[in-house]
Amino acid sequence: MDADAGLTGAKIDEMIRAEWAKSGIVPTAPVDDARFLRRVYLDVVGTIPPPEVAKSFALDRTPDKRARIVDTLLASPAYAEHWTTYWTDALLGQAQEPAIDEGAFQKWLSGRFAANAPWNQIVTELLTAQGVNSTGGPRYGGNGGGADGGGGGTMAGEPGAGASEGAPVNGAVNWFVKYKDTPQDLAGSASRIFLGVQIQCAQCHDHKTEKWKQEDFRGFASCFMRTRTEGLDKDKMGGRKRIDVVDIGRPLPRFLKNPELAVFTQAAPRALDGSDLSKGPDPRQALAAWMTSPQNPWFSKAIVNRMWGHFLGRGFVDPIDDIRPSNETSAPEVLANLSSNFQAGGYDLKRLIRLITATQAYQLSSAARAGGPKVTDAQQDKLWPRFRLEPLGPEELLNALMDATGVEATLRATGKVDVQRIRYMLFTAYSYLFDVDEEFDQTDFEGTISQALALLNGRLVGGGTSDVPGSALDSILARPGSDQDKIEALYLRAVSRPPTALESEYFVRYVNEPHPADVDPAAIVRPVRGPGMAGKKGAPNLAGPDPLGRLEMRDARTTNPKHRAFEDVFWALLNSSEFAFNH
Amino acid sequence: MSPHGDEAALDRRRFLAASAASFFGLLVSQALRTRDAHADTAPAAPATACIVLWLNGGPSHLDTFDPKPGTPSGGPFKAIKTRAPSIQLSQHLPRLAETADKIALVRGMSSREGSHQRARYLLHTGYAPNPTVVHPALGAWVSSKLGDPNGDIPAFVSIGGPSAAGGILGVQNGPFVVLQPGVVPENASHAPGVGDARFARRKAGLEMLESRFASETGDTKVEGREQVYAKAERLMASPHIQAFDLSDEPAAARAAYGDSDFGRGCMTARRLVESGVKFVEVQLDGWDTHKDNFNRTTALMGQLDPAVSALIHDLDQRKLLGKTLLVCLGEFGRTPKINGNEGRDHFPDAWSALLAGGGMRGGYVHGQTNEDGSKVVSGSVTVPNLFATAATQLGLNPDASAMSPIGRPIGVTDNGAPVKELVAKA
Numbered sequence A: 001m002d003a004d005a006g007l008t009g010a011k012i013d014e015m016i017r018a019e020w021a022k023s024g025i026v027p028t029a030p031v032d033d034a035r036f037l038r039r040v041y042l043d044v045v046g047t048i049p050p051p052e053v054a055k056s057f058a059l060d061r062t063p064d065k066r067a068r069i070v071d072t073l074l075a076s077p078a079y080a081e082h083w084t085t086y087w088t089d090a091l092l093g094q095a096q097e098p099a100i101d102e103g104a105f106q107k108w109l110s111g112r113f114a115a116n117a118p119w120n121q122i123v124t125e126l127l128t129a130q131g132v133n134s135t136g137g138p139r140y141g142g143n144g145g146g147a148d149g150g151g152g153g154t155m156a157g158e159p160g161a162g163a164s165e166g167a168p169v170n171g172a173v174n175w176f177v178k179y180k181d182t183p184q185d186l187a188g189s190a191s192r193i194f195l196g197v198q199i200q201c202a203q204c205h206d207h208k209t210e211k212w213k214q215e216d217f218r219g220f221a222s223c224f225m226r227t228r229t230e231g232l233d234k235d236k237m238g239g240r241k242r243i244d245v246v247d248i249g250r251p252l253p254r255f256l257k258n259p260e261l262a263v264f265t266q267a268a269p270r271a272l273d274g275s276d277l278s279k280g281p282d283p284r285q286a287l288a289a290w291m292t293s294p295q296n297p298w299f300s301k302a303i304v305n306r307m308w309g310h311f312l313g314r315g316f317v318d319p320i321d322d323i324r325p326s327n328e329t330s331a332p333e334v335l336a337n338l339s340s341n342f343q344a345g346g347y348d349l350k351r352l353i354r355l356i357t358a359t360q361a362y363q364l365s366s367a368a369r370a371g372g373p374k375v376t377d378a379q380q381d382k383l384w385p386r387f388r389l390e391p392l393g394p395e396e397l398l399n400a401l402m403d404a405t406g407v408e409a410t411l412r413a414t415g416k417v418d419v420q421r422i423r424y425m426l427f428t429a430y431s432y433l434f435d436v437d438e439e440f441d442q443t444d445f446e447g448t449i450s451q452a453l454a455l456l457n458g459r460l461v462g463g464g465t466s467d468v469p470g471s472a473l474d475s476i477l478a479r480p481g482s483d484q485d486k487i488e489a490l491y492l493r494a495v496s497r498p499p500t501a502l503e504s505e506y507f508v509r510y511v512n513e514p515h516p517a518d519v520d521p522a523a524i525v526r527p528v529r530g531p532g533m534a535g536k537k538g539a540p541n542l543a544g545p546d547p548l549g550r551l552e553m554r555d556a557r558t559t560n561p562k563h564r565a566f567e568d569v570f571w572a573l574l575n576s577s578e579f580a581f582n583h
Numbered sequence B: 001m002s003p004h005g006d007e008a009a010l011d012r013r014r015f016l017a018a019s020a021a022s023f024f025g026l027l028v029s030q031a032l033r034t035r036d037a038h039a040d041t042a043p044a045a046p047a048t049a050c051i052v053l054w055l056n057g058g059p060s061h062l063d064t065f066d067p068k069p070g071t072p073s074g075g076p077f078k079a080i081k082t083r084a085p086s087i088q089l090s091q092h093l094p095r096l097a098e099t100a101d102k103i104a105l106v107r108g109m110s111s112r113e114g115s116h117q118r119a120r121y122l123l124h125t126g127y128a129p130n131p132t133v134v135h136p137a138l139g140a141w142v143s144s145k146l147g148d149p150n151g152d153i154p155a156f157v158s159i160g161g162p163s164a165a166g167g168i169l170g171v172q173n174g175p176f177v178v179l180q181p182g183v184v185p186e187n188a189s190h191a192p193g194v195g196d197a198r199f200a201r202r203k204a205g206l207e208m209l210e211s212r213f214a215s216e217t218g219d220t221k222v223e224g225r226e227q228v229y230a231k232a233e234r235l236m237a238s239p240h241i242q243a244f245d246l247s248d249e250p251a252a253a254r255a256a257y258g259d260s261d262f263g264r265g266c267m268t269a270r271r272l273v274e275s276g277v278k279f280v281e282v283q284l285d286g287w288d289t290h291k292d293n294f295n296r297t298t299a300l301m302g303q304l305d306p307a308v309s310a311l312i313h314d315l316d317q318r319k320l321l322g323k324t325l326l327v328c329l330g331e332f333g334r335t336p337k338i339n340g341n342e343g344r345d346h347f348p349d350a351w352s353a354l355l356a357g358g359g360m361r362g363g364y365v366h367g368q369t370n371e372d373g374s375k376v377v378s379g380s381v382t383v384p385n386l387f388a389t390a391a392t393q394l395g396l397n398p399d400a401s402a403m404s405p406i407g408r409p410i411g412v413t414d415n416g417a418p419v420k421e422l423v424a425k426a
Helices: A009-022 A033-045 A051-059 A065-075 A077-092 A102-114 A119-128 A171-178 A183-195 A199-203 A214-222 A253-257 A262-266 A283-292 A299-312 A332-344 A349-357 A394-405 A407-413 A419-434 A449-457 A459-464 A472-478 A483-495 A501-512 A547-556 A561-575 B005-022 B030-035 B094-098 B116-125 B138-146 B196-217 B220-237 B239-244 B251-256 B261-274 B293-317 B383-393
Strands: A227-231 A243-247 B049-056 B079-081 B088-090 B103-109 B156-159 B176-178 B279-285 B324-329 B351-357 B364-366 B376-378 B401-403 B409-411
Touching: A009 A332, A033 A051, A033 A065, A033 A077, A033 A349, A051 A483, A065 A077, A065 A349, A077 A102, A077 A171, A077 A183, A102 A119, A102 A171, A119 A171, A119 A183, A119 A283, A119 A299, A171 A183, A171 A227, A171 A243, A183 A199, A183 A214, A183 A262, A183 A283, A183 A299, A199 A214, A214 A262, A253 A262, A299 A332, A299 A349, A332 A349, A394 A407, A394 A419, A394 A459, A394 A483, A394 A561, A407 A419, A407 A459, A407 A472, A407 A547, A419 A449, A449 A459, A449 A561, A449 B176, A449 B220, A459 A547, A459 A561, A472 A483, A472 A561, A483 A501, A483 A561, A501 A561, A501 B196, A561 B196, B049 B138, B049 B261, B049 B293, B079 B094, B094 B293, B103 B376, B103 B383, B116 B138, B138 B156, B138 B279, B138 B383, B156 B261, B196 B220, B220 B239, B239 B261, B251 B261, B251 B293, B261 B279, B261 B293, B279 B293, B293 B324, B293 B351, B324 B383, B351 B383
Parallel strands: B049 B279, B049 B324, B103 B364, B156 B176, B156 B279
Antiparallel strands: A227 A243, B079 B088, B103 B351, B324 B351, B401 B409
């Protein structure tokens, strides 16, 4: 059906099998349906499957059901939401520049992913963006980080104060705004993220092992030195101050005057291969055209490598954004084929995802092969001989916990609760706690004590596993059926599979054993919650009412020992490594 | 500019090149410390802990540690005499004045980072931000060198603020962040309705799941995660966790630190050091006084003054001051020029830091700013040199390094050399 149907999952499999044969690798068995479903949900839409989908997928006997579920996910609004979060992280990170309107940026990204805009177009729009970054208005406090997160306070398109004056709002410019005083860092990020080329080392010195010279970096950085960021609300006190991003066609005087920036500003705009970019209305446009050109040797490779790394836990090149001759490429033929195919197919990200998720390598089991090599064998691991375990990121973990517990519905049932605000609060807290640098290959689990404490004793798991009216557990326990059925229902909610016979037997016994009532429910006093760390770097604002804590408190006063035992089963499932990893 | 001059700097660079080549991929071993480039400055009995009082936002040096009364830039505050003849302080630091014989003031701090984000990074890691690497916080270096990885309390604790990350030294050396001082940290005690027996039963269910998943995947990451869980549970059960809970302190002792979160944080820091924590940061936020500088700075000094002086006093009383290095600073100073909003703006060119304990010279002022506080005229101290001074006093070799993921050695400090004059004569 595609113009370039030449490359299929099966063809990629052939090439990878040849690599396996060369290295004497026997891959693990294919993954079962339940684990595939969970994996593909996490990778494509950033959360776990609902229990009813887990159930129906298991019963579906059609041979193409795996491809169809991928299509369904790609067509869902959750797809755009997940990739909006992914790219907001990659591009804005933990940026502290107060002028950034993250909501407007996300709104823009979300629109591009929902429309499945070609990747070359998205990148061009980012690199050349002009316009006002925000509609202004109040900063958001208690509403959503999500793509449609409750308005984001200053979403593009909203009539905002003074929106009529000047250029139209363009959320994409917020990436430029992040670097408004350090455009040379923007140059380094653009090269690293969109080309996988780490030229920023050459900012301070000629690259030690690669060909990059300081003057290469300067010419590249120079492309961003002709764009002005002008505050539109200089005299306004409070609220968000809008920034207008405009190409002025000549080096910015304030950069020329700055002793650190002058060297970049005075350099002639050039591409990494030396192409002259000074012609045309603005070097940013010439740069975007050069970067996204079919002749550019890095552009398609960089995104294909990044996506492969996202889905398989390790790119062809690792770290995903460090493509250079001295950094070995695994299965280079596959990378080359996928890249040219991506280019020929119109830079279609959804199509790339379909291709990757259809491969044998993606659909391998994460289970160690009996008698096989140790899973920590780095040399073997480079060729994806089994599916790699990766800890869920902050967004995935939060989504998975909220979906497994159904806590949003429970909170709504309690009445006057701003669920959106709670979600934002939790998202901030989880980003703060669980954000780890996943950009490089990790063979060890890196986690903090605070993360473990949050899952062991925190309010989301505590409140979410509470047997209070309207909760997921409450509705499971209210159903007719055996203990075995109820345990199966909990397994499907948490780990998207039914329990094994042994597990089922263990937990049926577990919920029927006498359960300790070691706490006098009347004597429960929750430690004082602090006012939080409002306004501090990346810190969660935990101020205000705490409806999750109230769920816990209500539950703590109930005494049905069997229900408490079921809570404990649910708690154990949510604290398990099986839940915490994508596997 | 280093007080050692260019020749010393050159020698250091040669040494660095040699050490990077010969110890590729390894931390320079502790044994080499005595033979390193700074051997003459390494203390015989290094400090064993460090407390940083972090004045977030950038305090006005002219209104705190480097007063210029009666000058146009000096503002309305008076300067007061202190127990140390060479030190004058703002009138709003009267209790610190009584302890001034125990402090060393660095009045010649000078850096180039004038934005909060970049300067915070610089003053936590000793390096200007660089997109290719995440430099470890000083606390992370201390954790990796002095901490016990199997201890039941983290070696690096940050109270009231995020501090900075472990970077290339890994999250296990990053800070354990406590939001609310004075009480047992959030989530470190059982959830409501859960006691020890129920927690043990929950754990039994969890262990069944873990052993099944570990045998299915045969992956060391599962073990790694279990180890982090085990650490968390050790902390929950540790007697040291009570160091966070100030309720057993006499009211008078608590009152000495002042009735503020910062005061409670400082008292907690002392208790944590007594419990074996190696590095504690306590944050006092609000120093970014672009507007209404004088009223706000007065209020902040009202929190800082009792807390820092009580901390020095308590450490001294407990014979811990010699072994505990205390550092009090923010990310930069503030402009001598008072702006139209009675405020002062960011000023990295000349500012002050306070040091005490840990072998620092008491009652000493290092460096001097000019009449309006706009320039360092003598004894300029760079951030890397300040970090090298602190690292050396803590028994760390400022030139030791660890490898970044892209194979570049990252030193404990950015070619810093200790400032000898700041150290007490043995």
